[in-house]
Amino acid sequence: MTKGPRFTPLVDRLPAAVPFVGPETQERERGRPFVARLGANESVFGPSPRAREAMANEAAETWKYGDSLSFDLRTELAAGLGIAPENVLVGEGIDGLLGYLVRLTVAEGDNVVTSLGAYPTFNYHVTGYGGELIKVPYRDDCEDPDALLAAAREHDAKLVYIANPDNPMGSWHSAERIQAMIEAVPDGTLLVLDEAYLEFAPEGTAPAVDPDDPRVIRMRTFSKAYGLAGARVGYAIGAAPLIEAFNKVRNHFGMARISQAGALAAYRDAAYLAEVQEKVAAGRNRIAAIAQANGLSTLPSAANFVAVDCGADGDFARRVLAELIARDIFVRMPFAAPQDRCIRVSVGTEPELDAFEAALPQALAAARG
Template identity: 80%
Template sequence: MTQGPRLTPLAESLPASVPFVGPETQERDRGHPFIARLGANESLFGPAPSVIEAMANAASETWKYGDAQSWNLRVALADHLGVGMDHIMVGEGIDGLLGYLVRLTVGQGDRVVTSQGAYPTFNYHVAGFGGELVTVPYRDDHEDPDALIAKAREVDAKLVYIANPDNPMGTWHDAARMQAMIDAVPDGTLLVLDEAYLEFAPEGTAPAIDPDDPRVIRMRTFSKAYGMAGARVGYAIGAKPLITAFHKIRNHFGMARVSQAGAVAALADQDYLAEVQAKVTVARGRIAEIAAENGLATLPSATNFVAIDCGADGDFARRVLSELIARDIFVRMPFAAPQDRCIRVSVGDPADLDAFAAALPDALAAARNA
């Protein structure tokens, strides 16, 4: 008999699964498409016309590898952020950067602290490199900075992760609270501050960037407000020694030439970003109206999605989710109790939200009668 691949003991112990079941997978399983794609927190408003033009122009040069240093993009980001380009690392979305960071810092048995039910792709990377995940609960549907820091100190964590604004709840802390968290990071621990949704948050959400602060690395993306989720462009801001260390292990040709060109154009088109931000504000209000029309409450959101409290427990919310999917509406929900009493609905254009509004009453009725 031919022997199969000789996996490492760690790899052998891991499930062959991914953190999210994508809408395309669900559509293949169902045999037909969704009519409203409101579950992945993509920007249904798409990228700016200037971005599409830049990417189309770059497509003719796809025979070339992308710039391994993402030089033009890092220069543009440095100018936009007011930091040196040596403090910026570009990677294959925040997901790719999280994988590199965990590989750099987490060995077998090293402890990492996060919130129970927070962004699962981070947990996926920690498991993949043999780290031990330690969790703390949310507090009032917010991640709890004080509890995260206390637990990191207690277990001597290598990393402590928080998203601000938060995914999956959409809640947020102000800059002063986040700066206090940075200031409280224990020696030997690195704070991973995921700011993927920052462009949707109120002014005063993000603390000022100190690029030389070794206690924190900040991660941002072009996947959300800039409408480029499929292009996979994220970036990290951190102290130079840590940013330099990424070169030890990163995929040096991981960034496509077309993606780099699109991100440079997106950053230059701040007028379009402002248009998207305005549309997101309107759509969040529409989702809240739809929820209220059905006797449901929503959580305040600083993201491009809204968490709707289904008014019962996680089992009921899962039935609502299933009934919406059966009616061709793709949404998602938090994984951990008590946050799993909610469903999470991404903003969309009026037609998408009208489809959601039409499906929700029947989905709720079917869930209640199940």
């Protein structure tokens, strides 16, 4: 009998699972599409018209590989940040960059610290390279910098991860709090600062970029505020030796030309970004109003989604989620208690939020039995 491939012992131990079941998969299983796509924290307002035009123009050139150095985009980002291009790396979204970072720093058995219920794709990469995850609980629905640092010291962690603003709760810390965390990172530990939602946060959320600080690497993306989730463009900001090390493991032709062109044009269109930020702020307010009209509360959010507190435990929130999905409203929820008492609703178009408004009271009634 012919044998198949011989997997590594690590791969043999891993489950064949992905962090998120996408809406398309759910639609195929359900046999019908969603009316409102409010679960993936995408920007329903789409990319800048300039970005769409740039990508359309680049389509004819897509027979070429993309620039392996993403030179134009890195140069533009560096100029905007006031740093050198050597401190910037472009990659296939934050997810791809996190995978490369874990590959660079985490060997089997190495400890990595994160928050219980924080971004699961980071955990997926750590587990995939054999790292050991140390998880600390949220505090007051926020990631807890003090607890994260204490765990990093106790377990001699290679990496410690925090998102600011946070996903899935939408909470955030001030620039001063995050800078204090950077200053307190233990020797030999690298702080992974995920700033995917930064463009939606209040002024004073992000500390100033110090490109030469070897204690922190910052991750940002074009998937959220810039409306380019499907293009897969993210970037990392860090000390030049760390950024250079990515060249040892990254996919050098991982970036499509169309994606590079779209991100460059989007970054240059500050006026459109401001329009999206205004629409997201209005959308957060509407979600909060819908929740309040149904006797529910919401958490303050610095992201493009709102955590809606269903007022009971995780089992009840899961019933609410299931009833919304049954009514063709795609939403998600935090995975860990006590944050799983909430559902997480992304900002949508007015018709999508109309559909959510109509479905929520029915879902709550059905979940209550």
